[in-house]
Amino acid sequence: xxLTDICCNLTHDSFAKDREEVLKRAREQGxxxxxxxxxxxxxxxxxxxxxxxxxxxxxxxxxxxxxxxxWGEEHPQKIRQWAQQPRVxxxxxxxxxxxxxxxxxxxxxxxxxxxxxxAHELQLPALLHNRDxxxxxxxxLGEARCPERMVLHCFTGGSELLHACLDLGLYIGVTGWFxxxxxxxxxxxxINEIPLDRLMLETDAPYLxxxxxSPKPRTRRNEPMWLAHIAEQVAHALRIPVEELARHTHNCxxxxxAFPAEFDLQLS
Ligand SMILES: [Zn+2]
Numbered sequence: 261x262x263l264t265d266i267c268c269n270l271t272h273d274s275f276a277k278d279r280e281e282v283l284k285r286a287r288e289q290g291x292x293x294x295x296x297x298x299x300x301x302x303x304x305x306x307x308x309x310x311x312x313x314x315x316x317x318x319x320x321x322x323x324x325x326x327x328x329x330x331w332g333e334e335h336p337q338k339i340r341q342w343a344q345q346p347r348v349x350x351x352x353x354x355x356x357x358x359x360x361x362x363x364x365x366x367x368x369x370x371x372x373x374x375x376x377x378x379a380h381e382l383q384l385p386a387l388l389h390n391r392d393x394x395x396x397x398x399x400x401l402g403e404a405r406c407p408e409r410m411v412l413h414c415f416t417g418g419s420e421l422l423h424a425c426l427d428l429g430l431y432i433g434v435t436g437w438f439x440x441x442x443x444x445x446x447x448x449x450x451i452n453e454i455p456l457d458r459l460m461l462e463t464d465a466p467y468l469x470x471x472x473x474s475p476k477p478r479t480r481r482n483e484p485m486w487l488a489h490i491a492e493q494v495a496h497a498l499r500i501p502v503e504e505l506a507r508h509t510h511n512c513x514x515x516x517x518a519f520p521a522e523f524d525l526q527l528s
Pocket of ligand 1: 389
């Protein structure tokens with residue numbers, strides 16, 4: 261079984277001491293492609309560095325809504341330069357987060373719209389973030405010049421948001437949020453409504469440790485290896501074999517991101 265983790269924050273400090281082990285464990289579980297996402301320019305640079313030195317790893321570059329207040333004139337230029345690198349496959353995470361409001365909302369909207377335009381210009385897919393900001397999120401997607409391929413990562417919403425996103429042509433990313441009986445209930449109800457050719461899986465590690473792991477790990481840190489567990493849980497809900505879900509989501513990610521084969525992990 262092969263799996264692609266379309267969003268993991270492997271540059272996070274919590275992985276500083278054992279990153280190689282974390283990657284090894286992920287690969288042992290079949291997670292042989294990972295897209296590393298940066299939250300701001302510094303992290304994006306780290307993602308590229310990490311991807312460049314690890315087979316099976318690629319980078320998304322951009323500014324997360326939490327860091328939108330950092331967005332400035334120099335950003336588009338930097339991102340244009342990075343986009344020339346073969347390991348840089350997407351713009352993101354970008355979007356809106358009205359739950360935490362770490363950056364003022366008008367600034368979040370500007371950074372989001374400008375990154376969409378940039379992704380369009382560079383013909384790169386975009387990794388989108390949306391939390392408690394559905395109306396503005398959808399209206400910006402309706403107005404901005406958007407790239408052809410966009411995925412709403414860590415989808416947590418219900419039927420209304422899901423169908424609005426699908427109508428806009430979005431792909432849907434599902435994390436271990438799905439495994440949370442309470443918080444994930446809206447998502448669990450609509451999992452059947454996501455077309456298999458628009459569904460991708462992700463851990464968002466080190467965040468969102470699946471709550472259904474048994475035995476429970478000693479730490480709350482999530483790891484890409486738990487993508488296999490998320491796949492099992494989603495497959496169970498969809499009543500299909502996990503291998504079938506893995507094949508669909510892995511192929512979907514391949515079509516979406518076009519991972520260049522020369523940087524793949526060589527499986528013997
Ligand atoms: Zn996010």
